[in-house]
Amino acid sequence: MKKRELLQGTVSDYTYDGMGVVKVDNFTYFVRGVLLHEEIEFLILKRNKKLGYGKVERILKESEHRITPSCPYYPKCGGCHIMHMDYEAQLDFKHRIVKQNIQNIGKLDIDVRKPLASNTSHYRNKAQFPAQGHPFAMGFYRLRSNDLVDIDTCLVQSELIDTIYAELRTIKNTSFVDDVRHVLIKHAFVSGEVMVAFIMRKDHKEEIAAFMKPLLDRYPIVSLLQNINTRNDNVILGDHIDVIDGKAYIVEELDGLKFQISLHSFFQINPKQTIHLYNEAIKSANITNEDRVIDLYCGVGSITLFLARQAKHVTGVEIVAPAIENAKINQQLNQMDNVTFICSDAGTYANKIVSSKKYPDVVFVDPPRKGLDTLTIESTVKMKPRTIAYISCNPATLARDIAIYKEHGYTCEYVQPVDMFPNTYHVECVVLLQRAIS
Numbered sequence: 165m166k167k168r169e170l171l172q173g174t175v176s177d178y179t180y181d182g183m184g185v186v187k188v189d190n191f192t193y194f195v196r197g198v199l200l201h202e203e204i205e206f207l208i209l210k211r212n213k214k215l216g217y218g219k220v221e222r223i224l225k226e227s228e229h230r231i232t233p234s235c236p237y238y239p240k241c242g243g244c245h246i247m248h249m250d251y252e253a254q255l256d257f258k259h260r261i262v263k264q265n266i267q268n269i270g271k272l273d274i275d276v277r278k279p280l281a282s283n284t285s286h287y288r289n290k291a292q293f294p295a296q297g298h299p300f301a302m303g304f305y306r307l308r309s310n311d312l313v314d315i316d317t318c319l320v321q322s323e324l325i326d327t328i329y330a331e332l333r334t335i336k337n338t339s340f341v342d343d344v345r346h347v348l349i350k351h352a353f354v355s356g357e358v359m360v361a362f363i364m365r366k367d368h369k370e371e372i373a374a375f376m377k378p379l380l381d382r383y384p385i386v387s388l389l390q391n392i393n394t395r396n397d398n399v400i401l402g403d404h405i406d407v408i409d410g411k412a413y414i415v416e417e418l419d420g421l422k423f424q425i426s427l428h429s430f431f432q433i434n435p436k437q438t439i440h441l442y443n444e445a446i447k448s449a450n451i452t453n454e455d456r457v458i459d460l461y462c463g464v465g466s467i468t469l470f471l472a473r474q475a476k477h478v479t480g481v482e483i484v485a486p487a488i489e490n491a492k493i494n495q496q497l498n499q500m501d502n503v504t505f506i507c508s509d510a511g512t513y514a515n516k517i518v519s520s521k522k523y524p525d526v527v528f529v530d531p532p533r534k535g536l537d538t539l540t541i542e543s544t545v546k547m548k549p550r551t552i553a554y555i556s557c558n559p560a561t562l563a564r565d566i567a568i569y570k571e572h573g574y575t576c577e578y579v580q581p582v583d584m585f586p587n588t589y590h591v592e593c594v595v596l597l598q599r600a601i602s
């Protein structure tokens with residue numbers, strides 16, 4: 165490869181993570197920060213036998229959807245990926261990616277609807293900021309890197325998280341700064357409650373308590389925690405939690421239902437859009453008060469309790485024990501007696517239900533990005549529910565899994581993307597799989 169080789173081309177497509185695809189002389193390059201149909205000049209950064217990566221040098225013909233990002237740290241900070249697109253272009257990009265996955269991975273001919281739109285700023289209720297002592301930096305990592313970008317504001321976090329974060333940056337001047345791995349903030353939008361957790365290499369409870377005292381007076385921080393993590397990998401949380409002040413959890417409200425959320429439990433990060441996501445899935449599944457439902461991968465029981473307002477009985481299944489403890493308390497907080505929570509691997513529980521022959525009418529699944537394993541898919545099929553509602557945060561594994569369900573006689577009419585994560589390449593989808601054969 166020649167030094168500083170510049171090429172020109174037109175962006176003809178996107179990669180799943182929002183890079184532009186540019187073909188020059190039948191060779192494919194991926195270039196970040198460009199939009200569909202733009203004509204660009206780019207520098208070749210690297211190239212192998214199959215493809216190359218480029219860095220945009222000049223936009224020769226600009227898209228009408230290009231905007232100047234309002235965040236001063238974009239694109240250096242890896243938290244957001246498509247902030248140079250206006251929101252219409254972001255939704256088109258997500259629509260396109262879901263369609264491509266359904267067609268190319270699933271080999272399926274299914275209508276992919278336009279994504280449901282979200283508010284685009286200050287939508288996040290949770291932030292985890294890595295920190296380092298010398299030289300001090302706190303913020304987010306560059307994309308696919310361990311380089312920390314020092315930031316003092318983040319436009320996708322709730323305004324309260326952003327304000328508290330700005331104050332927490334003064335840990336720079338403390339004696340314990342070198343032992344801080346992450347600071348994690350959760351904000352319950354409706355109750356206003358805030359959790360602040362210091363993820364530490366070693367114990368500094370007393371120094372943290374003294375440092376946080378003025379902030380506890382100024383902000384609704386009802387849960388101040390220390391979590392010790394001595395691992396050498398990139399898992400953020402350790403197991404041990406000390407409650408330094410207040411309680412070990414915060415309480416959030418979604419659509420009139422209350423949810424206790426602890427440090428280790430998963431909770432959807434865009435609460436306003438979560439209500440639309442759950443209602444979309446539940447409405448399409450036509451749940452009646454005769455229905456018995458199993459909600460696999462239930463977290464703190466949020467979909468479970470939404471479902472329980474309409475179904476005869478719902479069983480929520482989740483592998484993380486603290487999340488199930490929260491779920492059981494959430495059941496009591498909302499006074500619902502038609503719910504059972506089980507701490508188990510989803511596939512193992514589903515397989516037990518197959519053996520017991522106590523089949524549900526409807527199954528909900530909301531797995532992590534890796535999607536469903538064979539045991540879970542096969543067991544849910546053997547239960548013969550009339551509907552399997554699949555909520556997915558990864559269109560690639562969703563497409564793979566619905567193709568397998570199709571082989572087992574479950575069909576779906578449409579995929580409904582829901583934008584839960586504006587300015588990032590991530591997209592959530594809801595799919596209803598209906599049993600076509602008996």
Ligand SMILES: C[S@@+](CC[C@H](N)C(=O)[O-])C[C@H]1O[C@@H](n2cnc3c(N)ncnc32)[C@H](O)[C@@H]1O
Pocket residue numbers: 430431432460461462463464465466467481482483484487508509510511530531532557
């Ligand atoms: C995408 S979250 C969905 C949680 C919940 N449905 C919600 O909307 O908040 C996936 C959940 O699956 C849980 N999980 C991961 N692997 C699991 C497994 N093998 N069996 C059961 N639950 C699992 C995670 O702990 C997490 O709470």
